[in-house]
Amino acid sequence: MTTDRPADYLAGLVRELCKLPHETEWVEFKENDGDPEAIGEYLSALANSAALAGKAFAYLVWGVCDDDHAVVGTTFSPRARKVGNEELENWLLRSLAPKIHFRFFEVAVDGQALVLLEIERAFRQPVQFKGQEFIRVGTYKKRLKDFPEKERALWRLFDTAPFESGIADERQTEDAVLRLLDYPAYFDLLERPLPENRAGILAALEDDKLIAPCPAGGWDVTNLGAILFAKRLDDFAKLKRKAMRVIQYKGASRAEGGREQVGGKGYASGFEGLIGFVNGLLPANEVIGQALRRDVPMYPELAVRELVANALIHQDFFITGTGPMVEIFADRIEITNPGAPLVATERFVDTPPRSRNEGLASLMRRIGICEERGSGWDKIVFQTETYQLPAPLAEATEDHTRVVLFAHRPLARMDKADRVRAVYLHACLRYVNREELNNASVRARFGIEPANRSTASRLIKEALEAGMIRLVNEGVGDKLRAYVPHWA
Numbered sequence: 001m002t003t004d005r006p007a008d009y010l011a012g013l014v015r016e017l018c019k020l021p022h023e024t025e026w027v028e029f030k031e032n033d034g035d036p037e038a039i040g041e042y043l044s045a046l047a048n049s050a051a052l053a054g055k056a057f058a059y060l061v062w063g064v065c066d067d068d069h070a071v072v073g074t075t076f077s078p079r080a081r082k083v084g085n086e087e088l089e090n091w092l093l094r095s096l097a098p099k100i101h102f103r104f105f106e107v108a109v110d111g112q113a114l115v116l117l118e119i120e121r122a123f124r125q126p127v128q129f130k131g132q133e134f135i136r137v138g139t140y141k142k143r144l145k146d147f148p149e150k151e152r153a154l155w156r157l158f159d160t161a162p163f164e165s166g167i168a169d170e171r172q173t174e175d176a177v178l179r180l181l182d183y184p185a186y187f188d189l190l191e192r193p194l195p196e197n198r199a200g201i202l203a204a205l206e207d208d209k210l211i212a213p214c215p216a217g218g219w220d221v222t223n224l225g226a227i228l229f230a231k232r233l234d235d236f237a238k239l240k241r242k243a244m245r246v247i248q249y250k251g252a253s254r255a256e257g258g259r260e261q262v263g264g265k266g267y268a269s270g271f272e273g274l275i276g277f278v279n280g281l282l283p284a285n286e287v288i289g290q291a292l293r294r295d296v297p298m299y300p301e302l303a304v305r306e307l308v309a310n311a312l313i314h315q316d317f318f319i320t321g322t323g324p325m326v327e328i329f330a331d332r333i334e335i336t337n338p339g340a341p342l343v344a345t346e347r348f349v350d351t352p353p354r355s356r357n358e359g360l361a362s363l364m365r366r367i368g369i370c371e372e373r374g375s376g377w378d379k380i381v382f383q384t385e386t387y388q389l390p391a392p393l394a395e396a397t398e399d400h401t402r403v404v405l406f407a408h409r410p411l412a413r414m415d416k417a418d419r420v421r422a423v424y425l426h427a428c429l430r431y432v433n434r435e436e437l438n439n440a441s442v443r444a445r446f447g448i449e450p451a452n453r454s455t456a457s458r459l460i461k462e463a464l465e466a467g468m469i470r471l472v473n474e475g476v477g478d479k480l481r482a483y484v485p486h487w488a
Contacts, residue, residue, distance in 0.1 A: 005105055005118075007107065007108070009171075010105050010107040010116060011107055011108070011109050013059075013116070013171070014061060014064075014071075014107060014109050014114060014116060015109065017059055017061060017064075018064060018069040018071065019069075020069070022139070024053070025049040025052070025053055025136035025137075025138070025139075026046060026049050026050040026053045026055045026057075026058040026059070026136070027046075027058065027059050027060075027061070028042055028046060028059070028060045028061070028066075028136075028139075029061050029064040029065065029066040029069065030060065030061070030062045030063075030064075030066070030074075030076075031062065031063065031064070031065065031066075031072060031074060032062065032074050032075050032076050033062075033076070034062070034076040034077075034078070034081055036081065036083050036088055036091065036092070039060070039088075039092060039117075040092050040095050040096070040129040040130065041129050041132075041134050041141055042060050042134075042141060043060075043092060043096060043100075043102060043117075043119055043127065043129060044096070044126075044127045044128060044129040044132070044133060044134040045134035045135050045136045045141045045142075046058035046059070046060060046119050046136065047100055047119050047120065047121055047122045047127040048122045048126050048127055048133065048134065048135050048136075048144065048154060049135055049136040050119065050120075050121035050122070051121045051122040051123070051154060051157055051158075051161075052135075052150065052153060052154060052157065055121060056120075056121055056166070056167030056170045056220065057118050057119060057120060057121060057167075057170065058119040058121065059116060059117065059118060059119065060116075060117040060119065061114060061115070061116050061117070062074040062076045062114060062115040062116075062117075063076075063109075063112055063113065063114035063115060064114065066139075071109050071110050071112050071114065072112065073112035073113050073114065074112075074113060074114060074115055076115055077106075077115070078104040078106075078115060078117075079104075079106075089104065095129055095130050096127060096128065096129055097127070097128045097131075098124070098125060098127065098320065099320050099321070100119070100120045100121075100122065100123075100127055101120040101237055101238045102117060102118060102119045102120060103117070103118050103237075104116070104117050105117075105118065120238065121166075122154070122158075123158070123161070123163075123166065123318050124158050124318045125158060126144055126151070126154055133145065133151075135147060135150050135151075135154075137150075162357065162358065162359060163223055163317040163318065163356075163357060163360075164209070164222065164223055164224035164227075164357060164358075164359035164360055165209070165222060165223070165224070165359070166222065166223040167212075167220045167221070167222060167223070168221045168222060168223045168225070168226035168227075168236045168238070168239055169220065169221040169226065169235075169236060170214055170218075170220045170221075171214045171217065171218045171219075171220070172214075172218050172219050172220070172221060173218055173219075174198055174202060174218075174219065176218075176219075177202065177205070177211055177219050177221060178198070178201065179231075180221060180226070180230065180231060180235055180236075181205070181210065181211075181221065181225055181226075181229045181230065181231065181266075182229045182230070182231045182265065182266065182269040183201055183205065183229070185229060185268065185269035186204075186205070186208075186210070186229050186268075186269075187204070189268060189269070189367045189368075190366060190367060192204070202219070205225065208224075208363065209222055209224055209225075209359065210222060210224055210225030210228070210229065211225055221236075223239070223317070224359050224360060224363070226239055226266065227239055227242060227266060227267055227317075227360070228266045228267050228268040228269070228360070228363060228364075229266040229268055229269050230265065230266040230269075231265065231266075231269075232264055232265070233263070233264060233265070233266065234264065241320070241321065241322065241323045242315075242317065242323045242324070243262050243263040243264065243323060244262070244263040244267075244274055244308070244311075244312065244323070244324050244325070244326065245260070245261075245262050245263070245323060245324070245325045245326070246260065246261050246262075246263075246274075246277060246278055246281070246325075246326045246328070247259075247260045247325070247326070247327050247328065248260070248281045248328040249327065249328065249329050249330070250330070251329070251330050252329050252330045252331050252332075253329070254327075259281065261277060267312050267364070267369075268363070268364065268367055268369065271309070271312075271369050274308065275304070275305055275308060278304060278308065278326055278328075279297070279301060279304065281328050282297060282298060282299055282304070282328065282333070283298045283330075283407075284296060284297050284298055298407055298408065299333060299387070299389070299405050299407070300380075300383035300384065300386070300387050300389075302379060302383050303379065303380045303383040303384060303392075303405060304333070304405070306370075306376045306377075306379055306380050307335045307380060307403050307405070308326065308335060309364070309369050309370045309376070310335075310337075310370070310376060310403075311324040311325075311326075311335050311336065311337035311401075311403075312324055312337070312364075313355065313357060313360055313361050313364055313370055314337060314339070314341070314342075314355060314356065314357070314361075314401070315337035315338045315339050315357075316337075316338050316339025316340075316356060316399075317338075317357070319338040319339060319399055322338045322399075322400075323338065324336065324337040324338070325337075330407075331406065331407045332404050332405060332406045332407060333404070333405045334402055334403075334404050335402065335403050335404075335405075336400055336401065336402040336403075337400065337401055338399060338400055339356065339399070339400070339401060340396050340397065340398060340399065340400070340401060341394075341396050341401045342354045342355075342356060345394035345395065345396050345401075346394075346424070347487070348377040348394055349377050349378055349381060349425065349428040349429060349432055350428060350431065350432050350485075350487075378429060378432060380392055380403075381425050381426075381428070381429045382429060384405065385426065385429070385445050387408070388408065388446070388447050389405070389406060389407070389408055389409075390406040390409050390414055390418050390421075390422060391418065391421045391422035391424075391425045391426075392404060392405050392406075392425075393406070393421065406418075411446050411447075411448070411455075416462060419459055419462055419463075420462050420463050420466045420468055421468075422445065422446070422459075423437070423442065423445075423459050423460065423462070423463040423468070423469065424463055424466075424468040424469060424485065426441065426442065426445045427463070427468075427469045427483055427484060427485045428485050430484075431484050431485055431488050436472065436482035436483060436484055437460070437469065437482065437483040437484065438480075438481065438482050438483070439453055439456045439457060439460065439478065439479065439481070440456075442456040442459055442460060443455075443456045446459070453478075457478065460481075460483065463483075464483075467486055468485070468486055469483045469484065469485055469486060470483065470484060470485075470486050470488075471483055472484050
């Protein structure tokens with residue numbers, strides 16, 4: 001939904017709603033009743049009912065008779081209404097769980113003052129007001145628990161409705177769609193010729209589910225279309241927090257920030273610019289050759305690219321108030337995305353690919369930004385080994401996934417956890433390539449001279465004692481011993 005609604009759009013929407021033969025489960029008309037408790041219950045009921053009805057939004061309109069839908073005007077003013085000393089809108093938002101996007105609009109229709117409350121549909125779980133879930137049954141507001149068949153239907157819907165199919169903006173004209181979406185980038189990235197006319201452009205966007213015909217006329221912009229090809233993510237209120245945020249700190253902590261930028265474009269159309277910006281902030285080492293000096297990136301560019309793409313693609317879009325982020329420190333990069341990973345972090349290398357956003361991942365693969373073969377993490381581990389960096393660290397919380405790339409650190413300065421993790425990931429990488437870890441491969445991984453075989457043996461012993469690898473050929477000499485990950 002765009003952050004601003006033109007007055008003619010709002011007036012036209014109200015007139016369309018008034019044409020409905022009767023109140024529906026996703027539209028409610030009032031004249032002057034502005035009771036905060038009732039509004040909160042309607043927010044829950046209408047959001048849940050919109051989901052069941054397949055609508056992107058539900059509406060509560062003040063200033064319209066509920067029997068004949070005549071426009072009569074209203075004295076209700078949401079800006080003037082307070083609950084205690086708190087503004088009505090903030091009080092309502094605080095009382096909802098999970099938080100959904102809603103907005104009051106004041107609009108004039110036929111010379112009458114009206115108020116329109118636009119309510120985003122429920123996603124992932126029913127919307128509660130003060131711990132209670134409501135639903136519309138016909139034109140009546142009821143407690144959801146009293147209608148178990150509707151509750152079951154809601155949960156079935158939440159289990160099957162992907163983020164990409166949701167509506168970011170509805171009932172837009174052809175001109176508005178082409179103004180909101182960077183359609184030239186869509187055709188350019190897919191290496192397709194730009195159609196000669198508007199109808200051809202819209203047909204192509206519809207085929208890839210970036211837009212969809214709106215039953216009330218015009219076009220709906222899907223979440224997939226907006227998140228990938230928005231000219232400005234700020235034009236879509238519920239998606240603007242999903243823009244990638246890049247922060248460069250001046251030291252090794254967050255105490256002193258430096259440069260910061262928030263991405264403005266859709267993920268697909270803005271990806272190369274994002275990667276260029278991130279790489280421009282990363283430190284480089286100066287290498288002196290026989291005749292020239294050149295800067296070598298401190299971090300593998302391919303690994304950075306894969307991690308940024310993964311953070312965008314695998315995030316949980318239903319977690320509100322947060323988005324993907326790249327943080328650059330003097331000694332590391334941290335790349336974070338909302339949502340716990342779908343597989344255990346220690347199995348990133350070998351587990352077949354799983355994506356919670358299949359439509360997004362599929363289109364990003366076709367564009368060439370990512371692949372769905374599951375080899376991205378293999379590339380990251382391989383690149384860090386090639387650069388002789390500490391092994392990447394993957395961390396998971398209930399709501400976020402974070403991957404850390406560390407700057408170069410000599411083996412003597414790595415702590416035991418760093419060494420064990422590096423040996424384990426080396427074993428994983430060898431295993432998926434149908435090879436086994438041995439003393440020689442560990443020496444190559446850490447740049448250990450052949451004369452220092454005992455150092456490699458010590459590293460292998462630490463990983464064995466930590467239970468991260470296991471020996472596969474007992475009874476052979478030290479030189480011939482081979483190891484695999486503990487789960488193999």
